[in-house]
Amino acid sequence: MTTTTYAAAIDHLYNLGQELAPPAPNADGTIPERRKWDLAHMRTLVRALGDPQLQWPSVLIAGTNGKGSTAATLASILIAAGYRTGLYTSPHLVRVNERLQLNGLQIDDEDFARLYFHVDDTATSLVAEGSLPHPPSFFEVLTAVAFTWFAEQKVDIAVLEVGLGGRLDATNIVEPLISILTDIALDHQDYLGTTIAAITREKAGILRPNGTLITLPQHPEANQAIGEAAATLHLHAINAATYLPQTPPKNPVILSEVEGPAVAFASLNHPQGPLTPNHYPLTLNNEPLEVDSPLPGQHQQRNIALAIAAAVELRNPTGNNPSATRNQNSYNITNGAIEAGIRSTNWPGRLELLHFNEGPDLLLDVAHNPAGAWTLRAAIAQLPEDRPRTLLFSCLRDKSLEEMSRILFPLFDSSLDADPARRHDHIVFAPISNPRAAAVDDLLAAAHALSIPAHAAPHMAGALAQARAITPPNGLILATGSVYLIGELRHLALSV
Incomplete structure (x- = not known):
């Protein structure tokens, strides 16, 4: 049966x-x-x-x-x-x-x-x-x-x-x-x-x-x-x-804040991230x-x-x-x-800011193609220049990784030749649990092709932990690149 x-x-x-x-x-x-x-x-x-x-x-x-x-x-x-x-x-x-x-x-x-x-x-x-x-x-x-x-x-x-x-x-x-x-x-x-x-x-x-x-x-x-x-x-x-x-x-x-043991949904009119x-x-x-x-x-x-x-x-x-x-x-x-x-519209994962009792805020956005990346880039441009930030990125291999990397990665470039305001920024890559996921080596290669420093994590939980460890409490972790990435991260973040 x-x-x-x-x-x-x-x-x-x-x-x-x-x-x-x-x-x-x-x-x-x-x-x-x-x-x-x-x-x-x-x-x-x-x-x-x-x-x-x-x-x-x-x-x-x-x-x-x-x-x-x-x-x-x-x-x-x-x-x-x-x-x-x-x-x-x-x-x-x-x-x-x-x-x-x-x-x-x-x-x-x-x-x-x-x-x-x-x-x-x-x-x-x-x-x-x-x-x-x-x-x-x-x-x-x-x-x-x-x-x-x-x-x-x-x-x-x-x-x-x-x-x-x-x-x-x-x-x-x-x-x-x-x-x-x-x-x-x-x-x-x-x-x-x-x-x-x-x-x-x-x-x-x-x-x-x-x-x-x-x-x-x-x-x-x-x-x-x-x-x-x-x-x-x-x-x-x-x-x-x-x-x-x-x-x-x-x-x-x-926005009204929804309090939990470790996280609240905060307005994106956040004083550190308008x-x-x-x-x-x-x-x-x-x-x-x-x-x-x-x-x-x-x-x-x-x-x-x-x-x-x-x-x-x-x-x-x-x-x-x-x-x-x-x-x-x-x-x-x-x-x-x-x-x-x-x-009363509820549609999470779209420029959604999670504010934690401790550590940096986490901004989630499902931008998964070049058009979405350009839209996100416009939003990032409104963030305070002096706020340290970490990009947590992954995507599917049938997406335009090269184009998306050119749109987003330079905004987190901590190399010596980059904008001094970005010297404390980071990029962390993580594998997605999906058969269409891009290999972490391909993500690293895309950053290398732009001469932009980046790190890789063995799994999503490790990537989030690494991002939290290297981002100052007043900083911002910005996660994007795939709906599947945001789904996994959001579940992890709200399970704390």
Whole structure:
């Protein structure tokens, strides 16, 4: 008899292998081709599950950076408006359950295990009868679990973050009320294409004929590709720039501290580390709207604007375009609900500062590609020059290590030829527990190529201990490079 516990479900899930992990060699040593994605397979699976994705409306979000922040903010707004709201995101920081949420709460272990084995049993039967050519992937299974859970929970709406690309992503079998495209940059080029235009066309695969698109002006190549798709599909296109602050925000965001035995979540308006706070006024329907977001960094203003634009469209469906027939729902979302939802957004690991009772602060950011590294660099530029800092870095080997190292490593260069203010800085590398992780030797080589001193640790706990030992109490440890790095570190830091 199959064991159907949560632990068994998680073990079984990870044995499927992650989509982007390199395929295991065949018995003869040859490397098999990467799996070809086909939405027909996902549709076959959910059809056997009763097409749960047809039982609730959705908003689908694609892009390179900012998808998760936009999704979390929009979901929080919908919850504040009183709607039973599903949220599906990826990847997770610590536990798989983080990816599936209802009204801000993760799916519990019992429901996850029950639904996981229901999906797995269904898939096994489909493979046995020849309806599926092979078992579904890690992400396909999780997506099917999420869709089934949302149907069981009778959600009023679900906010879905695309996993990879858009056109062939497992989430793209829904018929969204609204499609959102966040900022697009070069990433996952082995899968999506080598130019921003090609990547944009893949992500624009979430758009529907006569549907509603919300986006912001961005890279010219992305703008052109989005514009071509909008014209071809006769979209009702909404520019969220209306909801960006008209003047630089001045008021600080003061976050409530969550005390623990050794750590508190501190505001990034920390006296030793000021970063752009997101507290600013807007006007919506000729009424004032106060944005007060716990997500720091000026880049988050774009994600907040996308979420506000989506909330406005959900309460006023189709705008002035009668041909935009996709969204016929009308949600009662007041300005007050938008304010409350933005204020209560919870999305950890994004310029998140952990302040400890002893030792240096720890700043966590999931920047995992060059675009994210540039955004983080802009935030670092706002830190006090005289504050000692240590970079704790690791990344996946399919990321642009060389480019990310050129963007970030010079800001922590303690060599004699560097800025004297950085003489007490350090760089520490640590291995990530992931089959796609870059080797520590490769990380060291990237620093060596720039003639920047760096050290390596044997494991994540050792890296954090080393960083704490070499960083003065008034200094800052900044960890970045991968979602997986931040997940491991955050778990370690909060376990103290």
